[in-house]
Amino acid sequence: MVTILFDGIAYGMLLFVLACGLSVTLGLMNFVNLAHGVFALVGGYVASWLMNRHGVSFFLCLPAAFLAAAAVGAVSERLLFRRLYASSHLDQVLFTIGIVFMSIAAVEYVMGPQQQRIVLPPELRGRVEILGGSIGVYRLFIVALCGVVALALQYLLIGTRFGSRLRAAVDDARTARGLGIEVNTVFAITFAVGSGLAGLGGALGADVLGMDPHFPIKFLVYFLIVVGVGGTTGIAGAFVASLLLGIADIAGKYYVPEVGAFIIYAVMVAVLIVRPQGLFARAR
Amino acid sequence: MLRRTFVAGIAFAALTAGGVAYAQDAVKIGMIVPMTGPSSSTGRQQEAAVKLWLAQNGGMMAGKKVELILKDDTGNADMTKRIAQEMVVNDKVHVLLGFGLTPLALAVAPIATQAKVPQVVSAAATAIITEQSPYIVRTSFTLPQVTVPMAEWAAKNGIKKVVTLVSDYGPGIDAEKAFVERFGKDGGTVTESLRVPLRNPDFAPFLQRVKDAAPDAVFVFVPSGFGATFMKQFADRELAKAGIKLIATGDVTDDDLLNDMGDAAVGVVNSHHYSAAHGSPENKAFVEAFKKANNGMRPNFMGVGAFDGMTLIAKAFEKTKGNTDGTALVEAMKGMSWTSVRGPVTIDPQTRDIVQDVYIRKVEKVGNELFNVEFAKIDQVKDPVKAAKQ
Numbered sequence: 200m201v202t203i204l205f206d207g208i209a210y211g212m213l214l215f216v217l218a219c220g221l222s223v224t225l226g227l228m229n230f231v232n233l234a235h236g237v238f239a240l241v242g243g244y245v246a247s248w249l250m251n252r253h254g255v256s257f258f259l260c261l262p263a264a265f266l267a268a269a270a271v272g273a274v275s276e277r278l279l280f281r282r283l284y285a286s287s288h289l290d291q292v293l294f295t296i297g298i299v300f301m302s303i304a305a306v307e308y309v310m311g312p313q314q315q316r317i318v319l320p321p322e323l324r325g326r327v328e329i330l331g332g333s334i335g336v337y338r339l340f341i342v343a344l345c346g347v348v349a350l351a352l353q354y355l356l357i358g359t360r361f362g363s364r365l366r367a368a369v370d371d372a373r374t375a376r377g378l379g380i381e382v383n384t385v386f387a388i389t390f391a392v393g394s395g396l397a398g399l400g401g402a403l404g405a406d407v408l409g410m411d412p413h414f415p416i417k418f419l420v421y422f423l424i425v426v427g428v429g430g431t432t433g434i435a436g437a438f439v440a441s442l443l444l445g446i447a448d449i450a451g452k453y454y455v456p457e458v459g460a461f462i463i464y465a466v467m468v469a470v471l472i473v474r475p476q477g478l479f480a481r482a483r
Numbered sequence: 484m485l486r487r488t489f490v491a492g493i494a495f496a497a498l499t500a501g502g503v504a505y506a507q508d509a510v511k512i513g514m515i516v517p518m519t520g521p522s523s524s525t526g527r528q529q530e531a532a533v534k535l536w537l538a539q540n541g542g543m544m545a546g547k548k549v550e551l552i553l554k555d556d557t558g559n560a561d562m563t564k565r566i567a568q569e570m571v572v573n574d575k576v577h578v579l580l581g582f583g584l585t586p587l588a589l590a591v592a593p594i595a596t597q598a599k600v601p602q603v604v605s606a607a608a609t610a611i612i613t614e615q616s617p618y619i620v621r622t623s624f625t626l627p628q629v630t631v632p633m634a635e636w637a638a639k640n641g642i643k644k645v646v647t648l649v650s651d652y653g654p655g656i657d658a659e660k661a662f663v664e665r666f667g668k669d670g671g672t673v674t675e676s677l678r679v680p681l682r683n684p685d686f687a688p689f690l691q692r693v694k695d696a697a698p699d700a701v702f703v704f705v706p707s708g709f710g711a712t713f714m715k716q717f718a719d720r721e722l723a724k725a726g727i728k729l730i731a732t733g734d735v736t737d738d739d740l741l742n743d744m745g746d747a748a749v750g751v752v753n754s755h756h757y758s759a760a761h762g763s764p765e766n767k768a769f770v771e772a773f774k775k776a777n778n779g780m781r782p783n784f785m786g787v788g789a790f791d792g793m794t795l796i797a798k799a800f801e802k803t804k805g806n807t808d809g810t811a812l813v814e815a816m817k818g819m820s821w822t823s824v825r826g827p828v829t830i831d832p833q834t835r836d837i838v839q840d841v842y843i844r845k846v847e848k849v850g851n852e853l854f855n856v857e858f859a860k861i862d863q864v865k866d867p868v869k870a871a872k873q
Contacts, residue, residue: 206687304519312523314711316743326721335719408685409712413521452688459688460680 201332203453204446209338211445212345213407215438217400217418218425219352220272220393222437225426227369228386231288232280234295235397235422236415237302242268242398243410244306247315257320261344261402268398273391280390281383299415306412315410317402341403348396352434365389424463428470430477439478443470509550510800510807513576515566515591516606516789517583518555524708524739525583525606526555529789531777533580536793538776545800552576558583560590567591571598577807578603580792583785585609585653592616599809601799601816605792606785609653610868613836618809620816620835622795622828623788624756625866626654626704627661629732632841632861633754634662637700637730638669644698645671645730648689650705651678658704658732661867666702674698679705686716693727694720700728707737707783711744718747728752733855736846739783741853748853751846756839757784757825760854766824784825791823791837795830827863834869 221235242264249255249263279298283291323337356362367375368382376382401410408418421444429440444463451462470478514533516526530553542549552574556563563582570576571594579595579602582588588607592615595602604612604621610628613619637645647662649655655678663673675696677689693701701722705713714736717729733755736748759770759781769790773782782790795816800807802815817832826840841864844855 202691203688206691210685210687307519307523312519312521312527312708313740313743314708316711316745318745324719326719333721337719406715407687409709411521411708449685449688453692456677456689456692 201330202334203450205329205332205334205342206338207446207449208442209335209341209445210407210449211442212342212349213400213404214421214425214445215441216345216348216396217404218397218422218441219349219434219437220390220395220397221422222426222429222434223389223393226430226437227365227433228284228389230280230284231291232295233292233419234298234302234415235393236418237299238268238272238394238397239401239404239418240302240306240410240412240414241271241401242395243315243401243405243414244310245398246402247317247405247410248310250317257317257323261399264402265395265399268401269391269395271398272394273387276387276390276394281386284386299419303412303415310412312412315405317405317410319406337406341407344403348399349434349438352396356433361385361388421463424467426477428467428477430474430479433479436477436479440470443478509548510544510578510796511550511552511574511576512578512580512793512796513567513570513574514551514553514580515556515563515570515587516553516581517558517587518553520558521708522558522583522706525785526581527780528739528783528786529581529583529605531773531780532782532786532788532790533793535773535776536790539772540797544797545805547800547805556583556587558587560586563587564590564594567594571600576600577809578796578812580789580796581605582607585612588612588619589615592619595619601796601809601812603792603796605788607654609657610866613834614869617835618813620795620813620830621837622791622830623837624784624839625836625868626657626732627867628839628864629754629756629841630658630661630704631665631867632843632864633702633730633732634665634671635669635861636752636754636843636859637702638666638671642699642728642730643671645673645700645702646675646677646693646696646698647673647702648677648679648686648693649703650681650709652681654706655704657868662702665867673702681706686713687720690716690720690722694722694725697725698727700730703729703731703735705735707734707740707785710735710737711740714744714747714751723750733758733784733844736844736855737783738781738855739785741846741855742781744853746848748846749848752843753846753855754841754843755784755855756841757787758842758844758855758857759783760844760849760856761825761842762857763822763824763826765822769824787823787825791821791825791828794821794823795819826860829863831865833873834866836866836869838863838865840864 224230224232245267246260246264326333364380368385429436447466448463452459516529518526554566582604583606585607595618596616602619610625649659731753733753738759799812799815803811820829828839841861842857843859844857847856
């Protein structure tokens, strides 16, 4: 029971780190970025490449994955995505899904179609007994790291000047510009951080979720569910939604394996029936 | 009449001129495999094997030049069907080869039947495939064929309680059924049968359930690409420490990917029809040539399926003395026997499925590499599903 709950939390935390960038771009900036998983792909591949080809320690691979994905995010935001902020949602969807297919093909061409291997350092392997349940050390590490990330993000968004600028820019970009806030820069930084987190999630998750060129498509649905269920007010909603989905998914597959794969969809439908705007909807 | 003379005239002219008529006299093989997408490793293995076969045989079959048309269906059944149709109608291929997944093979069955073109299935492994058309011949294997020996071995080796864990699609369900039936007959009990959705690679909850059920062993089938992820999580969850053995079909410990699985895979007992470590001189030469031609890539059972597909087609053409009629070719293939790199094989004349030795193997470290080392052999196994029907 404890083991299942904990596995669910770890899975949910991973989903959160992977999807929180999307909940900001889609939820706050109102930009439908289906290519969000591509940044996770970048992170996962950078981590496994550094580790397997250059023998870099896993603990250094994680920040490297973050930085690489953030850099790719920043560049692509400047060159590609920014042009589409004002476009219709259909244009955004078509454009970003195209990017997904292109990046899948590119990664497959360069790195091959097989699963990437991440070898965890011995400190992170093994299991510990907590509250009568046996818990994987690596999952504990995921929970701790993602928890810190979540808190830091919440602080960044609520407690800092940058956060208030971002919220102002999202609420009314024109007025914010009038007040001297550099909206483009704020968006660019936000986008880069979101991409970087996805990259971190990809590197962290490679051991649990696997990492192959089709990652962005495989997990796209999960990302969108997180954003949909979480609502669009920011990262608190995405956090709660991720945990809920992670626990429901793992527990569902454990207790009723016959229908396990459908549990998260059932949860999504139930939540959206009760609260069509998501768990943490903005008052309108 | 006039028209026919005209055509004959042109053909004659072409013959004397060489060139064009050469193509008419060639053996045309249409190969359809997934070269991109999630199953692309199958396509790559099979392409490499077919190219190696051609290189070793000077690109000739029964004294004719082989013209190979290779197309990628990306693992999408609609596309496989469309490509097969084009190959049969436009390219006028004599034989179709490949088919990486069960649905892809099934999609082409009606075309093979209508066009009377032999469809040599060199990869897909659900038992029912060869029943879908009298023109389907298989050179890969069937899942029940390799699963039943595993169940027998388990029952004989002190394993009494088993949980099965398979990917939830055709071959997985085939494997589950075959295992549960055979193991039950041999006095074992399968306490639970878990089916994991194909698209979700997080095995955690399923493995936890296996652990809590505490069986003697867990029997696993997952398609080859998923083996590494599975193995890692199996080790992570310390099922082995909890006294649960892992037994599997050889798809899980695919030779092509085995080295990537690391030490977690060592000691896994599995059953399959081909191992790169198979000791015959034919296989040693094959593995060496395959690696040399492909930058060190190790052949796996998919590669061997395609290699034998080419051998079978060549032998059929030799038997028909170059006659390209599809019905005659299939007749020639029935009952054909040869020494494959996996051991002696025969095409069962009744079912057109392959009859072959199945080996029980254990993953071991040989030098710096991991191999499936064979330690027991079950001679000439027929597909048990079709054998039971007869």
